[in-house]
Amino acid sequence: MTEPFTIAIDGPAAAGKGTISKAVAAHFNMAHLDTGLLYRAVGARVLAGEDAVEAARTLVAADLENDSLRTQDVAQAASKVAVIGDVRAALLDFQRAFARRAGGAVLDGRDIGTVICPQAEVKLFVTASAEVRAKRRYDELVSRGQPADLEAVTADVKARDARDMERAEAPLKPAQDAVLIDTSDKTIDQAVAAAIDAVNLKKG
């Protein structure tokens, strides 16, 4: 397939979007953009002392390779810069251009189906209970060798969800035409299969 084809995957923290998006992109041989990484990269530069809007306007590929991007501190900083309209605006064109590249693209984030790509051919909203998501993020941090405490991780995930859902700019919510996938009781393989099925239904 050489035509543009956009698959938008949104959902709350640690719902499994990243794993599902990578697998869907590999299955359909499409490019994948983890848009959370853009906000994390801006958050990391703010933690290093920079202004958020300036950081978003001058983001470069090397910023996405910073080893600290997957820490909880950077996740919180990301959700704080993500409420700023000028930060979101600075990241918009890059995401839209990526979405329309030849051969198709999978973008995962919070506002892909609602704001970045409202015309996306497929929209998925991936979710799971807060407890399941917190446990997954905890296991992920431990497996990376990062110190983690389940209660603190749960509090972090809930605080970030609240900030993401309550913000005025591009709040986290399912697009009206999104397919909902609840991964609480699904294995990774089952969640990926549900996502691939939903894409195949739309591709016809």
Ligand code: CDP
């Ligand atoms: O991996 P996880 O789901 O925990 O987070 P992420 O996707 O890396 O996103 C980190 C933070 O960036 C989120 O909590 C949001 O505040 C923000 N974000 C956003 O506002 N819009 C997006 N499209 C993606 C992320």
